[in-house]
Amino acid sequence: MIKNSKIGKPKEVIHLHDVDRFYHMGENLVKAVNKMNICVKEGDFVAIMGQSGSGKSTSMNLVGSLDLPTHGKIYLDEKDTSKFTESDLAQLRGKKIGFIFQQFNLIPNLTALENVMLPMLFQNVDEYERKQRAKEILILVKLEKRINHYPNQLSGGEQQRVAIARALANDPEIILADEPTGNLDSRTGEIVMKFLNKLNEEGKTIVMVTHDKNLALEHAREIYWLKDGRVEKITRKFGKEWRKVSDCHVHSGN
Amino acid sequence: MFIPETKIKIIKMLKDYFILSTKNLKRRGIRSWLTLLGIFIGITAVIALISLGDGLKLAVNSQFGVSSTQLITVQAGGLSGYGPPGSFVVNPLTKEDAEAIGKLSTIELAIPRRIETLNLEFNNKLQVTAVGSIPLENTQKIYELQEISAQYGRLLNKDDTGKVVLGNNLADPKKNGFDKEIMPGASVTIGGEKFRVVGIMEKKGSFILDSAILMLESDLKDLMNNGDKASMIIVKVKNKDLMAKAQTEIEDLMRERRDVKKGEEDFEVSTPEAMLATVNQILTGVQMFIVLIATIAIIIGTIGIINTMMTSVMERRKEIGIMKAIGARNSDIFLQFFIEAGMLGLVGGIIGVIAGITIGYAGTLGINYFIGSETSPTINFMLIFITLTGSFIIGAIAGITPAMKAARQNPVEVLRS
Numbered sequence: 001m002i003k004n005s006k007i008g009k010p011k012e013v014i015h016l017h018d019v020d021r022f023y024h025m026g027e028n029l030v031k032a033v034n035k036m037n038i039c040v041k042e043g044d045f046v047a048i049m050g051q052s053g054s055g056k057s058t059s060m061n062l063v064g065s066l067d068l069p070t071h072g073k074i075y076l077d078e079k080d081t082s083k084f085t086e087s088d089l090a091q092l093r094g095k096k097i098g099f100i101f102q103q104f105n106l107i108p109n110l111t112a113l114e115n116v117m118l119p120m121l122f123q124n125v126d127e128y129e130r131k132q133r134a135k136e137i138l139i140l141v142k143l144e145k146r147i148n149h150y151p152n153q154l155s156g157g158e159q160q161r162v163a164i165a166r167a168l169a170n171d172p173e174i175i176l177a178d179e180p181t182g183n184l185d186s187r188t189g190e191i192v193m194k195f196l197n198k199l200n201e202e203g204k205t206i207v208m209v210t211h212d213k214n215l216a217l218e219h220a221r222e223i224y225w226l227k228d229g230r231v232e233k234i235t236r237k238f239g240k241e242w243r244k245v246s247d248c249h250v251h252s253g254n
Numbered sequence: 255m256f257i258p259e260t261k262i263k264i265i266k267m268l269k270d271y272f273i274l275s276t277k278n279l280k281r282r283g284i285r286s287w288l289t290l291l292g293i294f295i296g297i298t299a300v301i302a303l304i305s306l307g308d309g310l311k312l313a314v315n316s317q318f319g320v321s322s323t324q325l326i327t328v329q330a331g332g333l334s335g336y337g338p339p340g341s342f343v344v345n346p347l348t349k350e351d352a353e354a355i356g357k358l359s360t361i362e363l364a365i366p367r368r369i370e371t372l373n374l375e376f377n378n379k380l381q382v383t384a385v386g387s388i389p390l391e392n393t394q395k396i397y398e399l400q401e402i403s404a405q406y407g408r409l410l411n412k413d414d415t416g417k418v419v420l421g422n423n424l425a426d427p428k429k430n431g432f433d434k435e436i437m438p439g440a441s442v443t444i445g446g447e448k449f450r451v452v453g454i455m456e457k458k459g460s461f462i463l464d465s466a467i468l469m470l471e472s473d474l475k476d477l478m479n480n481g482d483k484a485s486m487i488i489v490k491v492k493n494k495d496l497m498a499k500a501q502t503e504i505e506d507l508m509r510e511r512r513d514v515k516k517g518e519e520d521f522e523v524s525t526p527e528a529m530l531a532t533v534n535q536i537l538t539g540v541q542m543f544i545v546l547i548a549t550i551a552i553i554i555g556t557i558g559i560i561n562t563m564m565t566s567v568m569e570r571r572k573e574i575g576i577m578k579a580i581g582a583r584n585s586d587i588f589l590q591f592f593i594e595a596g597m598l599g600l601v602g603g604i605i606g607v608i609a610g611i612t613i614g615y616a617g618t619l620g621i622n623y624f625i626g627s628e629t630s631p632t633i634n635f636m637l638i639f640i641t642l643t644g645s646f647i648i649g650a651i652a653g654i655t656p657a658m659k660a661a662r663q664n665p666v667e668v669l670r671s
Contacts, residue, residue, distance in 0.1 A: 066665045087583035094581015105576045122581040
């Protein structure tokens with residue numbers, strides 16, 4: 001799982017390079033994301049912080065390669081996503097990124113087990129293996145007694161744990177969590193965050209999008225502070241102290 | 255090696271999508287199922303029609319009870335009016351007509367027959383029955399021509415005055431309405447006169463013959479007391495290649511004898527084939543009509559599936575977005591909706607086949623009950639297979655546009671809500 005092969009200079013698993021994302025809203029051009037640079041290194045815990053309207057959701061879509069930039073390049077696992085067809089990108093995304101959503105976003109027609117099996121179906125994993133692995137992961141998130149329950153029979157916390165299990169199904173390098181505790185009470189929210197921390201300790205790269213400053217400060221190692229579609233500043237935790245850092249291009253001397 | 259492996263993969267994948275689609279279908283609301291009504295009605299109509307239509311044809315055909323292709327029937331006044339043939343005719347046929355026909359070169363035999371409606375009394379109960387005459391000459395010939403034989407007792411001979419033979423249903427206490435079995439040796443009252451039963455006819459599967467009484471021509475003439483008229487003339491042609499010629503000859507002769515012009519005939523010369531053709535023509539017409547209704551129903555059903563699938567795509571945009579986010583390709587989404595639409599059609603088809611067979615069965619039993627035939631309903635498994643495949647294909651075709659729409663959904667949608 002841990003691929004810290006190049007010590008000192010870990011691999012950049014996600015890299016947004018001068019990315020713009022503009023929308024047309026009638027006559028107006030909305031610059032949802034403007035000249036954004038984000039670098040996520042393997043094994044890191046990065047938070048993208050911003051209030052609503054800051055371009056947080058758009059940058060989340062771009063980081064997750066769900067959306068394509070108007071200008072600029074996005075590299076996923078050092079591959080230029082603009083070179084992929086939509087379907088190939090979906091495959092790559094399914095393999096490299098596990099999504100956790102604020103709304104849990106489980107498929108209501110499927111049981112917990114089937115929800116966790118689904119991402120593996122899209123990677124053509126055969127049924128027996130899908131089932132075995134899904135069971136293992138559900139045990140990991142302590143839902144072994146709930147595997148045959150449908151989402152509407154589960155509590156919010158349980159649903160989010162199923163969602164985490166689903167995100168882990170294809171053993172992705174990156175977990176992309178969009179307000180993972182947004183719909184949970186503080187106690188269940190903590191349990192979910194514990195899981196994310198544990199995964200990070202085991203080597204998974206975590207990208208968390210949130211509006212909750214305290215959540216970001218408590219769990220992340222690097223925070224991108226967004227405002228009006230731009231990265232206002234980047235801070236990084238050194239020991240217990242947060243220091244402002246420059247973006248990766250300046251950092252690497254580009 | 256490589257190609258089979260890919261094929262196995264595709265089959266396995268399709269199986270997964272079938273399972274996924276079934277799961278989605280299970281959780282659908284009544285609204286979606288209602289849109290299946292069109293497919294359901296269409297398939298029901300087709301299956302019921304075919305299983306019933308064959309039965310109906312068989313039943314109707316068996317009513318004529320004549321398999322001889324050398325037989326021609328002459329009747330006065332056409333087939334208008336109710337009651338036995340020839341009963342409401344102004345200018346009835348006569349024995350002399352039969353004699354004249356019998357002398358034609360193409361004709362082997364012409365036998366005048368009377369059929370009258372008379373009261374039959376037995377066990378203090380009364381039933382109206384058809385009574386057919388047995389001629390004093392060519393007595394055995396008429397049995398041969400109409401393939402009549404006795405199941406119990408014997409048939410009538412020319413000196414059996416005061417005796418009768420009954421149709422099979424009249425002997426059966428469950429069917430004859432007298433609540434009592436009538437067997438050879440029993441005494442019955444027909445038209446006020448006492449007759450002795452000497453035989454029961456073999457079952458013919460024909461409502462007409464199985465409920466009829468046979469008595470000698472002379473007895474029937476005495477009972478009716480209105481002269482020597484004939485209800486019909488049964489004509490046997492020398493050989494079956496002469497049928498058309500014989501028919502023309504008889505028509506010419508009868509026009510002359512009755513003094514009518516061509517095109518104004520007050521009589522009818524019909525061959526069994528012609529009769530069957532007429533009946534079958536009517537049945538085919540009915541079938542065509544039902545097929546038309548079925549087609550319209552299926553078209554409506556197809557539109558229904560398109561509609562419900564479109565709604566489903568709109569409702570499940572979020573779900574589609576989630577699936578794309580977790581790695582579903584456009585083809586994965588397309589397949590899922592495509593198969594789901596096909597399954598929707600298939601469900602309509604299955605319900606339709608079940609309903610159709612039920613109606614076919616009930617209908618055939620109904621026909622058997624009312625006209626006393628013994629047709630068994632036909633179940634055509636090939637037809638069922640084709641119908642089910644067809645309904646899946648109809649559904650799947652209806653699903654193409656919605657499935658394409660689903661596949662094109664932008665995954666970003668999911669994160670906006």
